[in-house]
Amino acid sequence: MVALTTLMAMGCTRRQYLASAELARVEADKKLAELRVYPSRKLRSYYPQLTDPEDYDVSGRKIKVRGALRPHLRTLRRSKPGKVIAEDSLGGMRRFWVSFSRTCDAQGCAYGFVQTEYDRWSLVAVPKLDGYKDPLSFRRNRLKRNRLRLARQRALNEANEVLAALRRSGRAKTIDLQIFKDVFRPTRKTRSWDEGVDIESK
DSSP states (O other), X not given: OHHXXXXXXXXXXXXXXXXXXXXXXXXXXXXXXGOOBEESSOEEEEEOBSSOOOEEEEETTEEEEEOOOOOEXXXXXXXXXXXXXXXXXXXXXXXXXXXXXXXXXSGGGSEEEEEOTTSOEEEEEOOOOTTBOOOEEEESSOOGGGBOEEEOSXXXXXXXXXXXXXXXXXXXXXXXXXXXXXXXXXXOOOOOOOOOOOOOOO
């Protein structure tokens, strides 16, 4: 009985996509800065070196090239909370700039998520790093099929391209913003009784 009571008191916390109706309620209360958002899938970004240092030498009747490649791997996990630090527009749609790091408070180090026609906020921009080339980003893991590229999701008349892993079926797999929602709405009944009526005897 105690365990059941505790569970009911905690409510039901579910992970769900950030939808326009929910966002409108948050913004009406001016609480957007306090809201924490999460990526729907793990994001892995590989940053190649801007220049690859190497030693070039001709000796022993052959050319020798020596040098280590040191790309940078940046991982954003589903469990990491982020917050909206800036907003602008892209193609007539709202775009949020989300920081997932305590040291990032500017648009240049944040991830861009644009509002889509499907009531989702989809990843559209990955931050750059000084000293590295533009990142190669992947959804979940570094399989070729999970490489993220700018593309339309379902129709050519969509306002914006988003970063998506395209499937042979034509389906586009995206990374979208999600939130945690704790709902606690217990049922508390009220009671009443009909007292009945007197039946007159004939």
